[in-house]
Amino acid sequence: MKIESAEVLVSSPGRNFVTLRITTDTGVTGLGDATVNGRELSVASYLADHIVPLLIGLDAHRIEDTWQYLYRGAYWRRGPITMAAIAAVDTALWDIKAKVAGLPLYQLLGGRSREGxxxxxxxxxxxxxxxxxxxxxxxxxxxxxxxxxxxxxxxxxxxxxxxxxxxxxxxxxxxxxxxxxxxxxxxxxxxxxxxxxxxxxxxxxxxxxxxxxxxxxxxxxxxxxxxxxxxxxxxxxxxxxxxxxxxxxxxxxxxxxxxxxxxxxxxxxxxxxxxxxxxxxxxxxxxxxxxxxxxxxxxxxxxxxxxxxxxxxxxxxxxxxxxxxxxxxxxxxxxxxxxxxxxxxxxxxxxxxxxxxxxxxxxxxxxxxxxxxxxxxxxxxGLGVDYDDEVGAAHAYAPAYLPVNRLLDGSMHNW
Ligand SMILES: O=C(O)[C@@H](O)[C@@H](O)[C@H](O)[C@H](O)CO
CATH class of the missing domain: 3.20.20.120 (Enolase-like C-terminal domain)
Known part of the structure; x- marks a missing residue:
């Protein structure tokens, strides 16, 4: 089962979200979240420009290997943008694996340990x-x-x-x-x-x-x-x-x-x-x-x-x-x-x-x-989430930022 395509979906139903959808050559789709609040377009570009081309043709079942490929392969390790992009790929591949298995995702992670x-x-x-x-x-x-x-x-x-x-x-x-x-x-x-x-x-x-x-x-x-x-x-x-x-x-x-x-x-x-x-x-x-x-x-x-x-x-x-x-x-x-x-x-x-x-x-x-x-x-x-493309297309990205903070004397402080 190979990865056939991957789409980066940016939508703003009141607030911005970056979602990755991976589709396999067998027609199974998986979703991953890559939203970094206030820096959404940087992770969207990281995915679309640098990760999606690498994914096409990979075996969708090889989750750990793909994780290592993207983590070690970037050379520039860690950081919120890189790790959110890797997270989106990883989550989408788990979603796909669970759908193929016909099981809710938690069953693949060892099964239920609690009721809720x-x-x-x-x-x-x-x-x-x-x-x-x-x-x-x-x-x-x-x-x-x-x-x-x-x-x-x-x-x-x-x-x-x-x-x-x-x-x-x-x-x-x-x-x-x-x-x-x-x-x-x-x-x-x-x-x-x-x-x-x-x-x-x-x-x-x-x-x-x-x-x-x-x-x-x-x-x-x-x-x-x-x-x-x-x-x-x-x-x-x-x-x-x-x-x-x-x-x-x-x-x-x-x-x-x-x-x-x-x-x-x-x-x-x-x-x-x-x-x-x-x-x-x-x-x-x-x-x-x-x-x-x-x-x-x-x-x-x-x-x-x-x-x-x-x-x-x-x-x-x-x-x-x-x-x-x-x-x-x-x-x-x-x-x-x-x-x-x-x-x-x-x-x-x-x-x-x-x-x-x-x-x-x-x-x-x-x-x-x-x-x-x-x-x-x-x-x-799978994950149990369905992305509605029509709704997504109706809400274009709108710039939005977290506040910044100053002390009473005007110095910058942590927000
Ligand atoms: O504990 C929390 O949920 C917060 O710290 C967040 O509201 C945080 O401020 C936001 O996620 C920032 O995007």
Whole structure:
């Protein structure tokens, strides 16, 4: 079974997605997600100009060999664009293999280890009343674990806090929240501002109020979004200990992995890191020194199912678990792949699940379900996602960028 063609599909049903579709000479198709938020066209070009010509004629069954061919063969290894492109090929080939086998993909990854994936949703509010409403709304939707993001006094807008401008009102007058969507349409990123001292003072008061209102049982998560130095991160981790977080995410940018030691020395708040990592080498030291508790990479950015499975297997040696990135910029193809992997691996922890919009579902028609707080894979052969070309063609790419961040004195900071 040879690869006959591969198409790079760029579409924007409200936000941009890059999808690879591989077709074999036997007429089987497979899908892979290659979306890199705010840099979509670079990965589309990497695929169309440098990878698609290499794929034609390869044996579609040789997934590992193709992975190695693209990883070693580029000479320029790793990085988000390369690894997202490899991920798309890898995922599409797994989709094809599972369709040919007539099995849902997770069956090829070892079969079912659990009934469904515990997932967390994004509750947010600039002030406490709005935040509490959002938490209740998520509970009503079935979420059993909830990420809490909130405004910081003195800052006009803060990462993770949904703007009411994104809420949609249906024909029958019901207003639904739409989760925080940071990429904004336009030729340039918007600028936000940041004040670490105000954040550090404010955040424990928010978690105290949330625990008082919702009790001790509800698993709560929080994302510091790369903004702290190691000693600031240690302080935040320590100040949140009384509120028993499921995890504290991305406390530092973690480019210098050794700095995580400082955070770890000071706090028992569990740490999740890695949504911007791409390979096992980004995690190696963090695992071996047991500096983190959860792996955040999605299938889409970590070299596909093959790449992420390798990371999870190594993590398991150190009792570190999965906590896969699942914002709306990971397409339903990337999410479906994560669900198949998550249902099979022994060291599953939690799955992030920000629901995609209706327009995104019309484009991808995913077969996975969300019931009682659990994501369940499609039982049809393959990934269980179908790309609708007509819908895709109706939504042309529109430039959109993640914001940038400045400190109050105007210096650039991490967003
Ligand atoms: O934890 C998360 O989901 C976030 O950090 C993302 O919303 C992230 O900001 C976006 O994926 C960026 O594209």
């Amino acid at each position: 994936l515990l997932c967390y949703g994004h509750a947010s509010g600039a002030e406490l009343p709005e935040l509490f409403d959002s938490i209740r709304h998520h509970q009503e939707e079935g979420y059993r674990a909830i990420r809490v993001q909130t405004g910081v006094p003195g800052l006009p807008s803060v990462y993770g806090v949904a703007s009411s401008a994104n809420a949609a009102t249906t024909a029958d007058g019901v207003t639904s929240r739409y989760d925080h969507e940071p990429a904004r349409p336009g030729a340039k990123p918007v600028e936000e501002s940041w004040d670490t001292r105000a954040y550090i003072r404010h955040i424990p008061t928010v978690f105290e109020a949330v625990r008082n209102e919702f009790g001790p049982e509800l698993p709560l998560l929080h994302d510091a979004h790369h903004r702290l130095t190691p000693i600031e991160a240690a302080k935040v981790g320590k100040s949140l200990e009384p509120y028993d977080l499921f995890w504290l995410e991305d406390v530092t940018p973690a480019e210098n992995q050794a700095v995580l030691r400082r955070v770890r020395e000071h706090t028992t708040t569990p740490l999740a890191i890695g949504e911007v990592f791409n390979t096992i080498f980004d995690y190696k030291d963090l695992f071996e020194e047991q500096l983190i508790d959860y792996v955040r990479s999605p299938v889409t950015h970590a070299g596909g199912i093959t790449g992420l499975r390798r990371i999870f297997d190594y993590a398991a040696v150190y009792q570190i678990r999965s906590g896969v990135h699942g914002p709306t910029d990971v397409s339903p193809v990337g999410l479906a792949a994560a669900i198949h992997l998550g249902i099979a691996i022994p060291n599953f922890g939690i799955q992030e699940y920000m629901k995609h919009s209706e327009a995104t579902h019309e484009l991808f028609r995913p077969g996975y379900t969300f019931e009682d707080g659990l994501l369940k894979p499609s039982e049809t052969p």
